[in-house]
Amino acid sequence: MMDKVPQLTTDNMPSRNAAVGSDGVDLPGAAIHCTDAEPSLKSMITKVARGPEVNVGGRAPVLRMLQSVARSSSPYLFVEDACHDWPGDAAAIRTAWNTGMFSSFLAETADPDFISFDQRLGLLHVRGAPLHTALARTDWDEVERQFPHLNLSQDFVYDVAVSFAKEERPYIELLFAGLVRLGHPVFYDFNEQDRLLGSRCDDYLERAFLQQSRFVVVMPTITYGTRRSHLYEVELFREKLPRDRLLPIFDISKPRGPFDSLFDQGHLWLEPDQELAPQAAHHAEVISKKIGSDVAAVLRRGR
Template sequence: MRICPQRGVVHCRNPLLQPRRTSDQVSASDRAGSQQATPGEFSLLDRAVYHRFVAIPYLEDVFKISGVPSYTFVRPSEFNRLKVALRTPGRGVVVEGPSGIGKSTAATKVLEELGLDGSVVKLSARVPADIEYIEMLPELGDFGTVIVDDFHRLTDSTKARIADLLKVTADMEHTRRKLVVIGINDAGRALIKSAPDLSNRIDIIRFEVEPASKIEELVSAGETALNVQLDARDLIIEKARGSFYLAQLLCWDACVQAEVTEKAQNRQSISTSYAAIQRRVVERQKERFGPAVRSFARGTKFRPSGRAPYLHILKWLSESESWSISIQDEMRKHPNEKASVGVVLEQGYLAKLTEKSDIAEILHFDPDSKVLAVENPLLIFYLRNISWPQFVRDVGFTKIDYKENYDFALSFAGEDRAYAENLRNRLEDNGHSVFYDFAEQHRFLGQDIETYMGPIYASDSRCVVAVLGEMYGKKRWTLFESSQFENRIEPGEVVPIWSTKVPPTSFDTTRQRGGLEFDPEGDLIQQAAAHAEILSRMIAERT
């Protein structure tokens, strides 16, 4: 791609920037010609056109599982607002909402009504060749109307350039330049973050889950077009959960299983049960999503006895009414998993995991808003309908429900913090939930510290690790902590780690129990790593 400076012309080999004509885009003359002939006079292509637009609708044209529907298009709730925004000169438009909710379809239909669909350039951040063009938009002058889909996948620098372009275009009330941005949740927030003064210069239109009445309208339109009656229609409407795409797919599958592939001559009942539809759809998606979902559930460092924070995140996503979740909100709702999920969130492990190519295809995580969203509506259907006990077994976890909030609670004097912090980091890297005072400090500000910390050492951790340095028996807080876990020493729930600076004495009863040693003057990182591996194996065998 290049720009000719003399003429301001863009030379581009990207076919997406050329006028497009899909199988659904047949001109009026094509249709008129078809209506004036008889089927016997048609070529093979003519017969397909005749069958599709004049005589008998095909199933794939009625219940569309790809492309823009015609027979079953239903105006979403925000359609009119989107229409007004798109015809306002110069003003940028941001369309955001869950994947598969109908954002792109609605934009396409509005542009058709406005007579602009033939001149619109549609680009996607999923297509490498399109990204090159998106990055050059600020330099292209009067580029007409451009739709940038999957905006959330662009880099922060490109988002900032688009934000500046939207601001300039709006201020000029440009009549020959219109930019439409489509993305999943919080696409508008991402733009405003790049340019805070943009908020009053763009229209942010949020597509939510549609009401059941809209889904019912879609199903009824399809039944009329195919001359059928779906016995499972009520369950399809309910289980689609406000998604036009899922409703299309479920209806399509019901008809396929009933061997109905085109309009019936006489009214026909589609007796396919919803259970049969669900099984077929889930089974097909298992091959598609199974490996990536399993990889996400196992996380960066899988241990069968681990806390399974990523598995819990997937479960929260499956239970959400929308197709995205705020990790921070979910942590507040699920206090038992708060600590382990907090580790993968705060340490950046979740963000890193969602950058893996196979996982990035199905999930998107925004590290700023801490929102996890699905990239494909079929994924949420898959997660909602799999057998979770079986999935847990398939992933390989031996236990995921714990009565204790922490795997380990660290007790140490401040003089040994360097070793304790390294041990905490290594244990968390191994997938464990660790109570470490500095990590929890913001939670007990203004509270009675003894009331907050006492139960953690007494019973709310599977194991207490006592780092017994030179000052351990002389500090107020270590004396308090040891008083709380004293009764846990005999059952073997306290692991002592002695400093080599503290010589053993005949009065030290902890020496009678198995423990570890650390050298405060040695390589603390290496020692902590070795000790973390031993502790991880210990707790795995006790699960």
């Protein structure tokens, strides 16, 4: 359990018309009171904006949610509104909602009297004028500069997409969870069901795999690539996806499959007779480092 951000309380708030911000500037209409014994609202916002986990190549979904609230005249913000504001971070924002990350993080770090998240509705609520005013007047460029390890200008919606046969789902579930914990948005079918429902699946998958994902994890097995449900993905990867964007994971117990040509490039091993969780956690860390190296290379070129 992480330490809670020390909070303002209604007992120490002055009247709304006599407020002073953390930088000493008058904030008309806001009730903000900061003593030497408690952090400023600016400090509180920065700590919450940092999010539950950060890493090289990771995203900042909580930061994006707060920035969207700051742009709005309303203290309420739906997840999909933030996704519209930050399309490059939409997958990370939705994943933080789907996995309960927003709810658990805010419950651990922020007083619900000031900020809360409705998991069912996907609704962030900033309660009271003081915090909403402070958010609106926050220098977000400065906040972002405090997180140089994050790539906040994303070239891809997803850091990773996963393609696999259904027999591999128990392992893929663990890999997905591990990558999410490390801060990566992942294209995983069970995390996209509401958006896949009623959509043209082939078009949706082509965008996700070819245009929106930095890397594609593929598990080449004898069943993968032979079933109708996989044939479209196999053809996409063979014909349109550069090999260096494919990250193969080979199950050592399975016979040769249609993607054995990937065996001559760097790959990871899965031993199904061993416990899956530690293997998935290790693989997630290796893939995360790969993502981080790729992001760092892009950032260096941009300097």
